[in-house]
Amino acid sequence: MAVTTAAPGVGVWGAIWQGITRSTSGFVGLCLVLSVLLFSFVGPLLIETDNPTDVTKIWGPMTSEHWLGTNHEGKDTFIQLVLGGREPIWVGLTAALITVAIAVVLGSLAGYLRGRVDHFLLQLTDITMTIPFIVLMLVIASFYRAASPLMVSLIIGLVTWPYLMRSIRAQVLTLKEREFIEAARLQDLGTARIVFVEVLPNMAGYIFINFIIAITNAIYAVVGMYLLGLLPSTAANWGLMIQQAWDNNAFLLPQAAPFLVAPMVMIMLFQIGLVTMTRSLEQALNPRLRDR
Amino acid sequence: AGGDRASSGATRFTGVFDYDLDSQTRNVHVEDGALLLNSVYKDLFLCTGGIYNWRTHEWDYLLLEGTEWDGDNLIVTLRSGLRWSDGTDLTSDDMIQSYAMRVLEAPVWGVGFPQVQELEQLDAVSVRLGFDDPFPNIERSIIKHRIVSKTTYADFGERAVQMVADGVRQGDDEHTEFNAEFIEFNPDEIICSGPYRFDPEQMSDARITLVRNEEGYQGTEVLFDEVVIHKGDNRQSALLVQQGEVDYSTLAPSAADQQAFQGVEGFTWIEHAGYDGCGLMFNYAAKPELQDVRVRKALAHILDSDTVGQVARGEGYTRVEHYAGLVDLQAEEIFTADELAGFERYDQDLDRAAELLEEAGWTKRDGVWHTSEGEPASYEIIGVAGWGDFELTSTQVEEAWNDFGITTTARNVPQDNPWGIWGAGDFEVAVRHWGNPEIPDYWGAFQMNFLLENSGTEESPGQSFDLNVESPSQGEVDLAELVEVAKQAETEEEQTEALKTMAIVFNELLPRIPIWTYKYLAPAVEGVRVQSFDKEHPAANNEQYQDNHVILSLIQGDLAPVEE
Amino acid sequence: MATEIAASPPPGAGDATSARTDAPAPPLRRIWNHYAVVKVRKALVVVFVVANVTFFLGRAMPGDPIDVMAGRLTQNGMTMEEARAVAMNSLAYDVDAPLHQQWWDFLVGLVTFDMGNTINRPGVSVMDAIGAYLPWTLFSIGVGTVIAVALGLALGMVMAYRRNQFLDHVLSVAASVLGAVPNYLIAMVLVVGGGMYLGWFNPIELRGTVSPGVQAGFNLEFIGDAFFHASLPILTYVLAIIGTWMLVMKASTTEVLSEDYVTVARARGLRDRRIAVAYVGRNAVLPLVAQIAISFGTLVGGAIFVEQVLVYKGVGGLLLDAVNYRDYPLLQGLLIIITSCVVAANLVADMLYSRLDPRIRD
Amino acid sequence: MTDHPAAPAAGKAPAGGPAEGALLSVRGVDVGYRTGRRTRVTAVRDVSFDLYPGQSMALVGESGCGKTTLGLGLLRLLPRTGVVSSGEILFRRKDGRLVDVRTLAREDLRRFRWNEAAMVFQGAMNAFNPVLRIEDHFLDTFRAHEGGRRRPRKEILEQSADLLTTVRLDPARVLGSFPHELSGGMRQRALIALALALKPQLLILDEPTTALDILTQRSIVERLAELRDELRFAMVFITHDLGLAAELADRVGTMYAGRMIETGTTRDIFYRARHPYTSALINSVPPVAGDLTVPQSLPGGPPSLTALPPGCSFAPRCAHAVDACSHTRPTLDVLRTRTEGLSHAAACLRTHELLEGATRD
Amino acid sequence: MREAAPPVLSLKGVHQVFGTPRGDVPAVAGVDLEVRPGQVLCLVGESGCGKTTSARMAAGLAAPTAGSVLFRGRDVAAMDKHERSVFRRAVQYIHQDPYASLNPVRTVYSTVSAGLRRHKMVKDRHEARRAVTELLERVDLTPAEDYLDKYPHQMSGGQRQRVAVARALAMNPEVIIADESTSMLDVSIRVSLLNTLGKLRDELGVSFLFITHDLAVAKYFAWDGEIAVMYLGKVVEHGPTPQVVNDPRHPYTRALVSAVCEPDPDLARTKERVRLRSADIPDLTDLPPGCDFHPRCPLYAQGACDTLRPPLVPSHDRLLACHVVTGE
Numbered sequence A: 001m002a003v004t005t006a007a008p009g010v011g012v013w014g015a016i017w018q019g020i021t022r023s024t025s026g027f028v029g030l031c032l033v034l035s036v037l038l039f040s041f042v043g044p045l046l047i048e049t050d051n052p053t054d055v056t057k058i059w060g061p062m063t064s065e066h067w068l069g070t071n072h073e074g075k076d077t078f079i080q081l082v083l084g085g086r087e088p089i090w091v092g093l094t095a096a097l098i099t100v101a102i103a104v105v106l107g108s109l110a111g112y113l114r115g116r117v118d119h120f121l122l123q124l125t126d127i128t129m130t131i132p133f134i135v136l137m138l139v140i141a142s143f144y145r146a147a148s149p150l151m152v153s154l155i156i157g158l159v160t161w162p163y164l165m166r167s168i169r170a171q172v173l174t175l176k177e178r179e180f181i182e183a184a185r186l187q188d189l190g191t192a193r194i195v196f197v198e199v200l201p202n203m204a205g206y207i208f209i210n211f212i213i214a215i216t217n218a219i220y221a222v223v224g225m226y227l228l229g230l231l232p233s234t235a236a237n238w239g240l241m242i243q244q245a246w247d248n249n250a251f252l253l254p255q256a257a258p259f260l261v262a263p264m265v266m267i268m269l270f271q272i273g274l275v276t277m278t279r280s281l282e283q284a285l286n287p288r289l290r291d292r
Numbered sequence B: 001a002g003g004d005r006a007s008s009g010a011t012r013f014t015g016v017f018d019y020d021l022d023s024q025t026r027n028v029h030v031e032d033g034a035l036l037l038n039s040v041y042k043d044l045f046l047c048t049g050g051i052y053n054w055r056t057h058e059w060d061y062l063l064l065e066g067t068e069w070d071g072d073n074l075i076v077t078l079r080s081g082l083r084w085s086d087g088t089d090l091t092s093d094d095m096i097q098s099y100a101m102r103v104l105e106a107p108v109w110g111v112g113f114p115q116v117q118e119l120e121q122l123d124a125v126s127v128r129l130g131f132d133d134p135f136p137n138i139e140r141s142i143i144k145h146r147i148v149s150k151t152t153y154a155d156f157g158e159r160a161v162q163m164v165a166d167g168v169r170q171g172d173d174e175h176t177e178f179n180a181e182f183i184e185f186n187p188d189e190i191i192c193s194g195p196y197r198f199d200p201e202q203m204s205d206a207r208i209t210l211v212r213n214e215e216g217y218q219g220t221e222v223l224f225d226e227v228v229i230h231k232g233d234n235r236q237s238a239l240l241v242q243q244g245e246v247d248y249s250t251l252a253p254s255a256a257d258q259q260a261f262q263g264v265e266g267f268t269w270i271e272h273a274g275y276d277g278c279g280l281m282f283n284y285a286a287k288p289e290l291q292d293v294r295v296r297k298a299l300a301h302i303l304d305s306d307t308v309g310q311v312a313r314g315e316g317y318t319r320v321e322h323y324a325g326l327v328d329l330q331a332e333e334i335f336t337a338d339e340l341a342g343f344e345r346y347d348q349d350l351d352r353a354a355e356l357l358e359e360a361g362w363t364k365r366d367g368v369w370h371t372s373e374g375e376p377a378s379y380e381i382i383g384v385a386g387w388g389d390f391e392l393t394s395t396q397v398e399e400a401w402n403d404f405g406i407t408t409t410a411r412n413v414p415q416d417n418p419w420g421i422w423g424a425g426d427f428e429v430a431v432r433h434w435g436n437p438e439i440p441d442y443w444g445a446f447q448m449n450f451l452l453e454n455s456g457t458e459e460s461p462g463q464s465f466d467l468n469v470e471s472p473s474q475g476e477v478d479l480a481e482l483v484e485v486a487k488q489a490e491t492e493e494e495q496t497e498a499l500k501t502m503a504i505v506f507n508e509l510l511p512r513i514p515i516w517t518y519k520y521l522a523p524a525v526e527g528v529r530v531q532s533f534d535k536e537h538p539a540a541n542n543e544q545y546q547d548n549h550v551i552l553s554l555i556q557g558d559l560a561p562v563e564e
Numbered sequence C: 001m002a003t004e005i006a007a008s009p010p011p012g013a014g015d016a017t018s019a020r021t022d023a024p025a026p027p028l029r030r031i032w033n034h035y036a037v038v039k040v041r042k043a044l045v046v047v048f049v050v051a052n053v054t055f056f057l058g059r060a061m062p063g064d065p066i067d068v069m070a071g072r073l074t075q076n077g078m079t080m081e082e083a084r085a086v087a088m089n090s091l092a093y094d095v096d097a098p099l100h101q102q103w104w105d106f107l108v109g110l111v112t113f114d115m116g117n118t119i120n121r122p123g124v125s126v127m128d129a130i131g132a133y134l135p136w137t138l139f140s141i142g143v144g145t146v147i148a149v150a151l152g153l154a155l156g157m158v159m160a161y162r163r164n165q166f167l168d169h170v171l172s173v174a175a176s177v178l179g180a181v182p183n184y185l186i187a188m189v190l191v192v193g194g195g196m197y198l199g200w201f202n203p204i205e206l207r208g209t210v211s212p213g214v215q216a217g218f219n220l221e222f223i224g225d226a227f228f229h230a231s232l233p234i235l236t237y238v239l240a241i242i243g244t245w246m247l248v249m250k251a252s253t254t255e256v257l258s259e260d261y262v263t264v265a266r267a268r269g270l271r272d273r274r275i276a277v278a279y280v281g282r283n284a285v286l287p288l289v290a291q292i293a294i295s296f297g298t299l300v301g302g303a304i305f306v307e308q309v310l311v312y313k314g315v316g317g318l319l320l321d322a323v324n325y326r327d328y329p330l331l332q333g334l335l336i337i338i339t340s341c342v343v344a345a346n347l348v349a350d351m352l353y354s355r356l357d358p359r360i361r362d
Numbered sequence D: 001m002t003d004h005p006a007a008p009a010a011g012k013a014p015a016g017g018p019a020e021g022a023l024l025s026v027r028g029v030d031v032g033y034r035t036g037r038r039t040r041v042t043a044v045r046d047v048s049f050d051l052y053p054g055q056s057m058a059l060v061g062e063s064g065c066g067k068t069t070l071g072l073g074l075l076r077l078l079p080r081t082g083v084v085s086s087g088e089i090l091f092r093r094k095d096g097r098l099v100d101v102r103t104l105a106r107e108d109l110r111r112f113r114w115n116e117a118a119m120v121f122q123g124a125m126n127a128f129n130p131v132l133r134i135e136d137h138f139l140d141t142f143r144a145h146e147g148g149r150r151r152p153r154k155e156i157l158e159q160s161a162d163l164l165t166t167v168r169l170d171p172a173r174v175l176g177s178f179p180h181e182l183s184g185g186m187r188q189r190a191l192i193a194l195a196l197a198l199k200p201q202l203l204i205l206d207e208p209t210t211a212l213d214i215l216t217q218r219s220i221v222e223r224l225a226e227l228r229d230e231l232r233f234a235m236v237f238i239t240h241d242l243g244l245a246a247e248l249a250d251r252v253g254t255m256y257a258g259r260m261i262e263t264g265t266t267r268d269i270f271y272r273a274r275h276p277y278t279s280a281l282i283n284s285v286p287p288v289a290g291d292l293t294v295p296q297s298l299p300g301g302p303p304s305l306t307a308l309p310p311g312c313s314f315a316p317r318c319a320h321a322v323d324a325c326s327h328t329r330p331t332l333d334v335l336r337t338r339t340e341g342l343s344h345a346a347a348c349l350r351t352h353e354l355l356e357g358a359t360r361d
Numbered sequence E: 001m002r003e004a005a006p007p008v009l010s011l012k013g014v015h016q017v018f019g020t021p022r023g024d025v026p027a028v029a030g031v032d033l034e035v036r037p038g039q040v041l042c043l044v045g046e047s048g049c050g051k052t053t054s055a056r057m058a059a060g061l062a063a064p065t066a067g068s069v070l071f072r073g074r075d076v077a078a079m080d081k082h083e084r085s086v087f088r089r090a091v092q093y094i095h096q097d098p099y100a101s102l103n104p105v106r107t108v109y110s111t112v113s114a115g116l117r118r119h120k121m122v123k124d125r126h127e128a129r130r131a132v133t134e135l136l137e138r139v140d141l142t143p144a145e146d147y148l149d150k151y152p153h154q155m156s157g158g159q160r161q162r163v164a165v166a167r168a169l170a171m172n173p174e175v176i177i178a179d180e181s182t183s184m185l186d187v188s189i190r191v192s193l194l195n196t197l198g199k200l201r202d203e204l205g206v207s208f209l210f211i212t213h214d215l216a217v218a219k220y221f222a223w224d225g226e227i228a229v230m231y232l233g234k235v236v237e238h239g240p241t242p243q244v245v246n247d248p249r250h251p252y253t254r255a256l257v258s259a260v261c262e263p264d265p266d267l268a269r270t271k272e273r274v275r276l277r278s279a280d281i282p283d284l285t286d287l288p289p290g291c292d293f294h295p296r297c298p299l300y301a302q303g304a305c306d307t308l309r310p311p312l313v314p315s316h317d318r319l320l321a322c323h324v325v326t327g328e
């Protein structure tokens, strides 16, 4: 679905900003995302992060000392919650960056150059797309016995690019035929400049939207991989919390439930925030979706 | 639906196990991977010769009448009048075929069947096994061997008997050929010898109902009409217990489950002894400073087994007292109390740890310990993702060492092949089992502690622990040789002597650090379907998967249903 | 990841025909180049490549089935040699067979549709193992997709017709929320919230695929029972993708509603229902047909999570096992079959699309 | 969709009742669009005219001055955001009843459309549902308007074939085709045939030939003229192309920034235009016949609807504007009275002063 | 025909065939055209007759499948990199749709100056702004400063089209190819843009290949130049504008001229119309034998018309391709 920027006189980023902030849902989404980010990145600076094991408090209830109770190690759940957002969010961001970078570069190459390159890349996407991506991830993940967050992002990024690559290619194909690109060619502006200065900025909104979608997908994937126990656990992290809580049947104990529910809620809030943001962005940037 | 009471008024015993109806084989001879044969309920439908009592070292015979040594020959005799669930007689034909198939596939370095030279059917109920050079306890694996039906296996069985007679053994071409066929063999049903049998009508991927096998051993004696086995892994089984659906489960409950169970009506714990535990294994090649025994002792002194144990297992652990390489239960059997008093203990003692480290030339600067080389000490300790107790043990050790000033990072490796990683020595410190639940003979623990993951070969160096050690009290000792002696010496005394030496050496040198011992807490429900469980059962010290005493009492008709 | 739906272009978009075709083709050549045949050919190539990728991918994983099984055995104290011997005895895997030999066998098997036996479940053929699991996955996903798509399309249309009204706002928020929550979290919330805390259903009763004693067959009892047991996975799939479908359909309908032919249809005084169905609905659904297949494909992947969480017997668990135990034939078989299903779904969608849209019929 | 009957015009009194014998009496119609949550623009303001049976009226003007909006408003076909906010659209139905289209109930409105008044759209390329065959469009249309009895398919198709023949299309080929298989000209003609299917009294054509090529345009124009002679329907004819207006219309209305600023017979407008905008429009078209004539350009563009100048909206571009023009809004004054809505009227303060300069006889 | 300076740009027997699933489409089938310095050559014809395709080949945007395009006598296909870039810049193209021909994310300044900066025709930003200001003034966008920082969507169609012209002018072109550049504009604006283009032609001596289907526009803009009438990929009549428009000879041209709706009600009613035998244009993939126009031609006579393709030959002071008219 083609997205063209059409907000008056504010450029691409202005349009994106307006798209998010002008609509109620977009604004709420932005607020959600920002609060989760604040919670996870500023929060650790504000609280006592030392969270020692305390066997006398295993699965303790919610008290004024332990707002969300304690976990199976007698550690404070709230502190874990505050510390646990950084990794999945980082993985999400970097994986999304990788996905988008690969997709944009390959997509515009394929779309602009056509020919053999295009053919090959398309076939490649066909293949990567048909193997369900979780499966591919499963297999790749088993290569690495101690995957770092960066490695995880890389895996996710390497597996998820084809969808976006295809739609970017399709957009480049149509944009390429657009008359202003032809005009640029007539001015002899050079291929690189045409692709990166004339073509890509026209998709900035679209790419941005997909970047956000890619973040949600990456977070979905990491947390899922934790849940399946595919990722070696390292630091405190929401995915791991859910997995531990789930494996320990934490929900059987009312006082243990926050250990499962709290990270689930955080992830859902973040995802919902991102998704509502993209929805209102799409609404704003795609004139065809606007009410006529 | 799940746990509906049978309207017919049939009495039921319910259990839970993670089976897989469709893809598990019915080739019960292979045991590993066959339907329900990894569960404790296996003896209910396919009995072994007997149940070993780990405390008294005596046998409660099931299918067997008994065994008898006649020089190098072992005469194994079946009870008479046994029948298979398909109505055929269970005789020495079945027995010799089952033995022959096992003899064929037994690798030379095993104990029991590999040493069998001859098989001879003596009469309708007995078979003679001719040994070369028997040693005490060699008969154990023969008695435990599960006899399978000749109706199912006759083809293979007869061939096997012939091949054994011809001297064919594992690894020979004939056997390879035989085995290739055998592996592919997948009969449709399991013919049972125990008090229960499968009912094809009542098998689904959520539960299997075993029904009374009138023909089978104790078929008319057992007090429950049916045994229902729900499908469930550790997590699911806890849910089932929590719902009161399961009478007895041997799957590990987590600490949260343990707390949650308290609310279940009629809930009780059945405790099974543990013969292994969790500890630390070092890679001496990767971290040479650990070759200094003082450092190892110091590292042990930093840890509080109770904290680690409780976090990792809730109530399901016992702390290590003797550090003998054997679980305390076994150590107390072979040593006297006095002897044990002389054993060094490695309970948490931070001062002692610091002292030991300083003795070893370590220094503490800016709160960080530096090795005698002057390098800041740092360790990566690996647990296994998905193995909850391992994960938690590794993070607890990480926390304790870090607090003490030794930089440690815990990291979990995927659960699909940690053995590969351990064997390859691809670690610095690993959370690993110590002791051995598989082999009731004490040597098993040392074979595990010293030999496993210590092959010393290039591609699998493992711990790189030199087995020729210098013990302060025992002098130079070849541990590999001692394991052999403990296993195969002619007399029990010799075996015990070797064991004792190894235990003392283990205690002195601490090649691994035992942290806690398993205590298996099996959740059970009394008063709903089962009247009560016998807490003082004479076989209560048995290892639960091999010689389960609850199942034994069920078979023996001692476990009674609730009276309506 | 259902969200990817939004990002994929409809089939054929942007592919302007510019290449010159050759001179009039002979009949055989024409069939060879026929739209449908080309699609099938491409699909076969994809399956073939995927098959080979899985072959090598699998074998590139560290450790082989013997190692893994032996490792498991040594856990209980067997020596490594002993364990390896036992493992070799009980697994149908020949460690010594050179890779190219294995590959050749694999290729032959592929062509003859014989994927051999599983390694870890001796005597069980790959096809049987898959055959026991895949139908349940396909059943639950298929039903889930059908319900979600049908409901999503209907609700999406309602939202588009009532856009910017209260109902639209409510549904949009609901759809965004649902679309944002990963399927496994939905499954967890269902089990914990609905089953444990609210007690709407007994998750224990729902376990498994059919109740014991119910015989497979085309009878009401079996079908009812199968639906009963699959209700949680189906509900999860429905909830997981319906949000996206609602939003996609809303967008698509909104676009169609502003098309001239809809205004003209109104001008022609057609009845509202006729316009909604034949003019708006049909055209709004068209570009989404291909996405049904994509969504089906992503669900197959997501099934691994969901089946794991809900303990539903499907390929998810089998696949995890195959990876964990390095059961190469099973892994290969699964991946090939799963990809074939996805490819087939795509193919069907393509064909369907070309049936539904006269503009690309040729 | 704004199918709900609007409340009877409030506030503004409609300028007089329906004219006697008129088919369509438009009285003070305003059409607005909602553009944001609280913002709206008025795209058509205070338009009134009477159309008599058989008349053909052209609406001309620059892009964006509200021609299409007015056309859609007459049939209440505006998009969701659009609404006829005031005025009356009185229509004399085939049964002689006079109704206000604005207040027709849903089902009534549906039956009114196409049966009484049909519309051929701007860019008819997309007027057909791409997934239905042409014959289905005919079937749908007939079926939607038939009374209780269900006409057999065959009968409808025969009638459709006849209709297609009247616009010089080959029914055998066209009926079974999908829209994309027809050329633009064919589609446009098929749409005209479809528009005439129920013998409406009024045909609204919104730029029916703009996207077509000149020869096709010519044939459509001729067909339309002939059909109108034959079937006697009235036409409202919206176009950019003054040539087309000159050829097909009896009378012309010039629109500028949402208002009707001049109306009169075709000859009034082309030879005696009294509004500077109308003259400028006409003068900017170069003719083909004759020697080279230099057309005059009309610089600039129409004002934005959200920022209309207070006085005459054309004043900023008008060569003849005086001070008064920028604050006094001229009314549509009748200059020469004729019956049947053919009066010449213009909305310009200086109509009388400029009389000489602006004519071209 | 007036003899003049050698042509800057010429098409020699160019063909363009598109392969499509339905068959080959000979969009242009052997066209010869010459654009002379400072002159206007106007290409008219029905929709789909190959005007755009010819223009694109002339601009080097597409390579002919046969024939050649010559720039200052050099075959474009044989040019080296440098020559080609000179050609690229010397021949500029103005598209039909002012809404699509400007990059929506770039300002006017950025659009117009891109080429200047790329080809180092200005030294710095300051100079670039000045140059752009001059260009904008040249195309009557005044005051130029107001427009420099505007985005396309902030301007009307006419203004955008002027920006497109300014962008073309920035390259100092010798030839401007204008493909229906005025057809999307309102009548009122069309004339002023035509006047602006006329000014460039007269003051800067730029040559035009001017494409339109509006004969009135063609007549006005190319009064001093020539008109070539195309039909189904071939030129059927080619000559000086006044002759062709005022005295069309080819039946197709006549039909075109007579089909025009005159903005004059009396004339419209009295004007004599050529009646075609068929309103529909044949399908390019399935052309009739003989003269392409014969199925619609009012002058159709049995004989050569449906068997022989008429060549384009000089006749009646122009070039004509019609058996009937040339045979008179």
Ligand SMILES: Nc1ncnc2c1ncn2[C@@H]1O[C@H](COP(=O)(O)OP(=O)(O)OP(=O)(O)O)[C@@H](O)[C@H]1O
Binding pocket: A292, D033, D034, D035, D041, D043, D061, D062, D063, D064, D065, D066, D067, D068, D069, D070, D079, D081, D082, D122, D240, D305
């Ligand atoms: N859906 C809409 N929402 C808001 N404004 C609209 C809408 N549709 C049209 N307009 C505005 O209403 C005014 C009149 O538009 P309309 O389409 O009626 O003009 P027109 O005279 O038909 O122009 P054209 O000749 O370009 O077709 C324009 O300013 C346009 O921008």
Ligand SMILES: Nc1ncnc2c1ncn2[C@@H]1O[C@H](COP(=O)(O)OP(=O)(O)OP(=O)(O)O)[C@@H](O)[C@H]1O
Binding pocket: C017, C018, E018, E019, E020, E025, E026, E027, E045, E046, E047, E048, E049, E050, E051, E052, E053, E054, E213, E284
């Ligand atoms: N890329 C292409 N692929 C296939 N056919 C094409 C292509 N481009 C143009 N054509 C066909 O070539 C013929 C000539 O097209 P061209 O665009 O040159 O006509 P034109 O005279 O410019 O028409 P118009 O007045 O509509 O702009 C048409 O029939 C068109 O359909």
Ligand SMILES: [Mg+2]
Binding pocket: D067, D068, D069, D122, D206
């Ligand atoms: Mg309009």
Ligand SMILES: [Mg+2]
Binding pocket: E051, E052, E053, E179, E180
């Ligand atoms: Mg063109």
